[in-house]
Amino acid sequence: MIRVALIGNPNVGKTELFNRLTGLRQHVGNWPGVTVEKKTGKCIYKGEEMEIVDLPGTYSLTAHAIDELIARDYIVEEKPDVVVDIVDGTNLERNLYLTLLLLELEANVVVALNQWDMVNERGIEIDVNKLSELLGVPVVPTVATTGEGVEALKEAVLNAAEGREKRRKVVMGYGEDVEALIKKVEAVIVKDTSLSSKYPPRWLAIKLLERDEEVTKRVEDSPFWDEMREVLKR
Ligand SMILES: Nc1nc2c(ncn2[C@@H]2O[C@H](COP(=O)(O)OP(=O)(O)OP(=O)(O)O)[C@@H](O)[C@H]2O)c(=O)[nH]1
Ligand SMILES: [Mg+2]
Known part of the structure; x- marks a missing residue:
């Protein structure tokens, strides 16, 4: 079974995407010891079972906020096979901060460039290949509300889980x-x-x-x- 975690800033489309991926195969509970909701679900793609965990929405991964700590601990301790970082394409700059933190954590990241319909509608130009190259991870445009790009995302997740695609290690420097x-x-x-x-x-x-x-x-x-x-x- 492939263990997949979904993460992203608040309001980027995590729940929509989680529902798309898991359909009705969902389970809602709490994270241990806290009243923060934990949603898990299953998705079968090309005969492979994926267990999907919806992490709390977060801008950062510090120890100061419970949501951030839950997300961080899950990635650090449970080491999911793939971390899908859902990014709001209309708010790229702000969203990519979390992406860089995930790369620092050496998570096996796949970026879902969501709200792709809004990106196009607003005439925002994003060079997806260039972005993927700069981050050193796969980037898949998605529209969680219609399901556009979701199959391609599953394919990217499967490839990432199997370590099939080449990755370049990108390091955020501090001077x-x-x-x-x-x-x-x-x-x-x-x-x-x-x-x-x-x-x-x-x-x-x-x-x-x-x-x-x-x-x-x-x-x-x-x-x-x-x-x-x-x-x-x-
Ligand atoms: N146009 C468009 N709207 C989207 C897309 N994905 C999500 N939305 C809308 O964006 C809003 C937020 O989506 P959610 O799935 O609730 O986002 P979330 O990340 O789970 O939000 P929180 O749980 O509050 O952090 C909803 O109104 C969705 O219908 C998309 O790809 N395109
Ligand atoms: Mg949500």
């Missing part, structure tokens, strides 16, 4: 000084193989430098924590 610090922290993190096999080292280094409490809690037991702290102090 020379911060990059030097990231490298130093990362160098300590990779010494702890149990940690670095669980979390992307670069992402972990960035979160530690951001003083992310949730992430810090998870590395405090590392035999290399003192060494990390020394580097983080500077």
Whole structure:
């Protein structure tokens, strides 16, 4: 079974797309310990069963908001095979911030460029191939309300799950000084193989430098924590 997570900013068309993908095969519950709704569903494509989880709508992936934390934890801990990032094509710039954060998390991202009808209606020009090239991930235009592009999206998800398409690793840079610090922290993190096999080292280094409490809690037991702290102090 292929495990797929849907993520995106609020109001981009996640629910519409989730319904398109899953039809009536849906289950609604709560995320453990909180009253945030968790929707899961199934989709069968080319004989492959996909389990689809609808993550809470979010602009970012910090530890400050419960919705963001749920989304982030799910991706980090459950490691879905594919993360479908639903982007509002009429609001590309704002939406791509989350996309970059997902790439930083080294998620297996497929972008659904939704509201494609509105993009065309408003005469907004988006070079889909160029966007895909810049992000290093597949980009599929969709209209969740009519179902246009949804089959192509399923195909892209299946390909991504099977690791069939080539991916270019795109890294969001933070400037020379911060990059030097990231490298130093990362160098300590990779010494702890149990940690670095669980979390992307670069992402972990960035979160530690951001003083992310949730992430810090998870590395405090590392035999290399003192060494990390020394580097983080500077
Ligand atoms: N024109 C157009 N409208 C769309 C498209 N996708 C979704 N919508 C509309 O956009 C609005 C928001 O869609 P939802 O599916 O509820 O969005 P959401 O991301 O689940 O929103 P939240 O759960 O509130 O974050 C609804 O009115 C949809 O009918 C699309 O591709 N084209
Ligand atoms: Mg919704």
